[in-house]
Amino acid sequence: MITRKVRKWEKLPGKNTFCCDGRVMMARQKGVFYLTLFLIVGTCSLFFAFECPYLAVHLSPAIPVFAALLFLFVIAMLLRTSFSDPGVLPRALPEEATFIEMEIEAANGNVPAGQRPPPRIRNVQINNQIVKLKYCYTCKIFRPPRASHCSICDNCVDRFDHHCPWVGNCVGKRNYRYFYMFTLSLSLLTIYIFTFDIVHVSTVLEVLVCFFTLWSVVGLTGFHTYLISLNQTTNEDIKGSWSGKNRVQNPYSHKNIFKNCCEVLCGPAFPSVLDRRGLMQEDSPASSTSAAPSSSSSSNPMSQTMKTTAPLIPNEHTPDDAKPSIAASAEKSDSPKEEDPPTPQPWVALIKLI
């Protein structure tokens, strides 16, 4: 058996792509991200090439300089959002998963044969509010509050906001502030370019791109400013988690706009808990059980119902929640332990003798 050292990112489950030996982490589909880059760089190039000479001469050289700085800031924020770990929660290793399953079974007691076991939910009281923690069948964990499973990236993400195809990544706890700074600075850049475009029209294309970008990006920035002031995520907003009916209130809000903004935008920079560039042993040829513990039982298609895109009835169990438990319990009985050592082929032993 040959043991070699690999970087941990090579063995991470989920549908992310990694670049620069694990330094960069993105979603699998990056087409729209390239489009975003093209639109920003393209429009700004037109601006710098055709507008700026006129503006620098007739108005002030400070105008293109400020535009350049703003442009660089926008690109930096975009790349930061796209390339960073949004706050992915690593999947439970086999022993942890088994431990949790045992706890669940102990809590459920004896379920009569033929009956569905109850949905896997843990209740937690936060700030006088009962919050339900759902069990993720793919990651085999009870999701922390505000975490959600992204079906596109196939990961549970902490403080999940949404999956943004424009940046080619999920937006979560770790990169939300970069995402917000990106939309804010892009809004400012678009307004800036648009203003000068109207003052001195050189390319109609530029005006058109700016016009449409303005409405969408400025609107998005406004929406996220609203969310930040209430300390809510897009996911919670869509699901109506704290919409106020049944006297349900957001337990995470400080009830103070300034404090909420400070926490979301200027809070501590959370480190990534995925040790992407760490080294680990990989035994070849056969055993990859230690590296990808959940891959054998994560092919459960029902686990995809834990999606974030479909609006769910807030804090209620959809009927789909019960279905995975049957499939999962069937699979569980098939693969009790995932630590079987590989049986060496007789011919391998022969080769070693030579």
Added chain:
Amino acid sequence: LRPPAVSSKVFVQRDYGSGTISKFQTKFPSELESRLDKQQFDETIQTLNNLYAEAEKLGGKSYLEGCLACLTAYTIFLCMETHYEKVLKKISRYIKDQNEKIYAPRGLLLTDPIERGLRVVEITIYEDRSIGSGR
């Protein structure tokens, strides 16, 4: 002399009662009763909780760090260590220290929660091979 075999593992779960901050439950696992005092376990978990609270504290210092970082388009993080990372190193040293002084002599091993996604404090229980160790 072969290394001791793993007898079982205990996973101390997160305590979300105070929100999304990193905090672990202080409930003493029954599997450790024969190996460890409740008080020692309590102290370890409480210290860890305090350290994580220090890392995630919202205050003047964290706001200053955040604002300064934003002004540099977050490039400052390429050369400077964040406050959180500094505290994580502290936590790592504390766990190593606890393992050496308290847990290893009792055939236990604390795993740094950062290696489990800050989800659990994993305590490995090794089989007790000391003869006549009846505790």
